Amino acid sequence: MGKGAIVTAHPLAGGQRCRQVALPGRALPQPIRIAPPNIPPAPSSSLLFSSGSLASRCYPSIRSIPIPLSRSAPLRPLAAAALVPRRVGAARRAISRRRVGALLLLLQNSKCSNLSLKSTSKRQKKSYVTCASAAVQGQKQTPLTGSQEVSGHSSSKPKKVMVIGGDGYCGWATALHLSNKGYEVAIVDNLVRRLFDHQLGLDSLTPITSIQNRVRRWKSLTGKTIQLFIGDICDFDFLSEAFKSFEPDAAVHFGEQRSAPYSMIDRSRAVYTQHNNVIGTLNVLFAIKEYSEECHLVKLGTMGEYGTPNIDIEEGFITITHNGRTDTLPYPKQASSFYHLSKVHDSHNIAFTCKAWGIRATDLNQGVVYGVRTDETAMHEELSNRFDYDGVFGTALNRFCVQAVVGHPLTVYGKGGQTRGYLDIRDTVQCVELAIANPAKPGEFRVFNQFTEQFSVNDLAKLVTAAGAKLGLDVQTKSVPNPRVEAEEHYYNAKHTKLIELGLEPHLLSDSLLDSLLNFAVQYKDRVDTAQIMPSVSWKKMGAKPRTVSV
Numbered sequence: 367m368g369k370g371a372i373v374t375a376h377p378l379a380g381g382q383r384c385r386q387v388a389l390p391g392r393a394l395p396q397p398i399r400i401a402p403p404n405i406p407p408a409p410s411s412s413l414l415f416s417s418g419s420l421a422s423r424c425y426p427s428i429r430s431i432p433i434p435l436s437r438s439a440p441l442r443p444l445a446a447a448a449l450v451p452r453r454v455g456a457a458r459r460a461i462s463r464r465r466v467g468a469l470l471l472l473l474q475n476s477k478c479s480n481l482s483l484k485s486t487s488k489r490q491k492k493s494y495v496t497c498a499s500a501a502v503q504g505q506k507q508t509p510l511t512g513s514q515e516v517s518g519h520s521s522s523k524p525k526k527v528m529v530i531g532g533d534g535y536c537g538w539a540t541a542l543h544l545s546n547k548g549y550e551v552a553i554v555d556n557l558v559r560r561l562f563d564h565q566l567g568l569d570s571l572t573p574i575t576s577i578q579n580r581v582r583r584w585k586s587l588t589g590k591t592i593q594l595f596i597g598d599i600c601d602f603d604f605l606s607e608a609f610k611s612f613e614p615d616a617a618v619h620f621g622e623q624r625s626a627p628y629s630m631i632d633r634s635r636a637v638y639t640q641h642n643n644v645i646g647t648l649n650v651l652f653a654i655k656e657y658s659e660e661c662h663l664v665k666l667g668t669m670g671e672y673g674t675p676n677i678d679i680e681e682g683f684i685t686i687t688h689n690g691r692t693d694t695l696p697y698p699k700q701a702s703s704f705y706h707l708s709k710v711h712d713s714h715n716i717a718f719t720c721k722a723w724g725i726r727a728t729d730l731n732q733g734v735v736y737g738v739r740t741d742e743t744a745m746h747e748e749l750s751n752r753f754d755y756d757g758v759f760g761t762a763l764n765r766f767c768v769q770a771v772v773g774h775p776l777t778v779y780g781k782g783g784q785t786r787g788y789l790d791i792r793d794t795v796q797c798v799e800l801a802i803a804n805p806a807k808p809g810e811f812r813v814f815n816q817f818t819e820q821f822s823v824n825d826l827a828k829l830v831t832a833a834g835a836k837l838g839l840d841v842q843t844k845s846v847p848n849p850r851v852e853a854e855e856h857y858y859n860a861k862h863t864k865l866i867e868l869g870l871e872p873h874l875l876s877d878s879l880l881d882s883l884l885n886f887a888v889q890y891k892d893r894v895d896t897a898q899i900m901p902s903v904s905w906k907k908m909g910a911k912p913r914t915v916s917v
């Protein structure tokens with residue numbers, strides 16, 4: 367171990383021992399991960415923190431922990447948990463060797479005498495595409511499947527994909543799927559989703575093990591390595607090191623606070639959500655610009671950005687004729703929570719940087735995801751995905767299945783006519799793979815609506831009631847006061863053809879899938895906490911005071 371190194375075990379790093387090494391030009395030491403193949407997994411209680419710990423100082427609390435969300439103290443929740451693989455130094459040396467190599471090659475092959483090192487690393491002048499519909503319509507593409515060679519990349523070298531938020535529901539399934547398909551995968555995550563559960567007293571229906579155990583189990587089953595970068599993307603130093611070390615060809619960005627109710631609990635959660643999501647995404651854009659300018663950003667947006675307009679929803683853009691002039695413009699956004707508003711701002715920042723810096727980006731406006739198993743997560747119980755059913759993080763169909771199994775009436779909010787796009791988690795991983803395999807062009811900002819079917823809440827309740835009856839369950843439905851501010855009966859028709867054109871083969875919500883979801887809920891029935899089922903966050907009653915949402 368180097369002189370002056372500090373050994374520590376960060377609670378949010380699963381208790382792993384970290385070596386802190388001062389980086390050049392930085393006053394504070396940054397921790398660097400030492401891969402510990404045989405260190406036993408940390409118990410989940412290691413995620414708990416005392417009121418004096420870094421995490422408790424940095425996250426909004428349910429009781430009395432101070433929240434540093436002021437201009438003078440920007441939120442950097444896990445700066446000290448920035449754990450970067452040891453290869454950073456080696457990678458940096460390799461990059462500079464490669465740059466020098468490229469320069470020498472250029473000098474040999476060129477008669478031009480005034481080449482500089484800088485010129486080799488800058489993007490060539492391009493005419494940028496700023497409108498997705500124009501780019502997609504204007505150019506005929508032959509869609510590739512994920513395992514096919516992607517233009518510009520050698521088939522002998524797997525594409526490197528950084529999965530930001532890879533410990534979460536969609537991210538974990540996607541990381542495994544891409545690894546299984548031969549991509550080289552790195553997960554970036556600060557594990558804050560697990561911390562939310564501890565703060566709010568929630569738990570996944572399915573037991574989930576630590577991220578370290580998950581990737582170890584994956585390696586032992588398949589021989590494939592998934593690199594881990596545990597840290598906060600709001601910490602740009604951490605993110606920079608992760609980008610420089612891994613050099614991703616694509617960055618799939620799931621790493622946000624993704625619950626609308628969470629963002630509406632109180633002021634501190636609203637501020638946290640917008641800071642975490644908007645600044646995190648901004649940092650990813652800067653990291654791509656600075657360190658991986660060819661990297662394709664695949665960003666998870668949400669169908670909720672559009673709201674429920676009384677006209678058809680297009681895929682990202684709409685052509686409007688106004689006072690005799692016509693233009694294709696971003697589709698109007700009418701977000702209905704501080705969370706959804708953070709996604710709208712992300713989309714604007716991404717579109718702007720595509721135009722200004724030539725970044726290539728795909729915004730996947732995803733519908734509500736249901737289901738828990740994918741081919742990969744079903745391989746071993748330690749690869750199990752999370753299954754949220756509570757009033758804060760649970761999505762409608764997952765929650766209804768759990769309610770049906772424990773004999774709790776299905777809780778339909780208000781009139782139940784709220785209609786949204788839905789998709790199976792197996793289609794989430796497929797869509798992301800298709801987006802990576804068919805990347806946006808430099809400067810192009812594409813938007814795909816990522817869902818396969820539309821249902822109203824009443825439709826879902828009827829489907830679950832019928833599927834429950836087949837299993838002998840007497841499923842009741844009750845309308846509860848709607849805690850949200852939203853239309854309860856409305857027109858809804860959203861386009862979703864672009865991913866189908868790229869080759870998406872949807873898994874539609876069938877009786878058999880509902881049966882298997884219900885059986886899943888039966889298997890883990892004993893873990894259900896019925897106190898978490900009812901909605902506990904009101905859009906109208908949220909206040910500035912920090913509050914608890916648990917019973």
Ligand SMILES: NC(=O)c1ccc[n+]([C@@H]2O[C@H](COP(=O)([O-])OP(=O)(O)OC[C@H]3O[C@@H](n4cnc5c(N)ncnc54)[C@H](O)[C@@H]3O)[C@@H](O)[C@H]2O)c1
Pocket residue numbers: 530531532533534535536537554555556557558559560597598599600619620621622623624642646666667668669732733734735736761
């Ligand atoms: N689940 C859905 O139904 C759904 C629907 C539409 C869109 N989406 C979008 O998909 C994405 C993933 O959703 P999910 O359901 O998997 O959420 P999730 O909460 O299960 O996963 C998000 C992951 O990101 C991590 N994360 C959050 N902030 C981070 C930060 N600053 N630095 C590093 N890691 C961070 C969390 O720890 C977590 O592991 C989100 O952007 C969400 O808005 C999800």
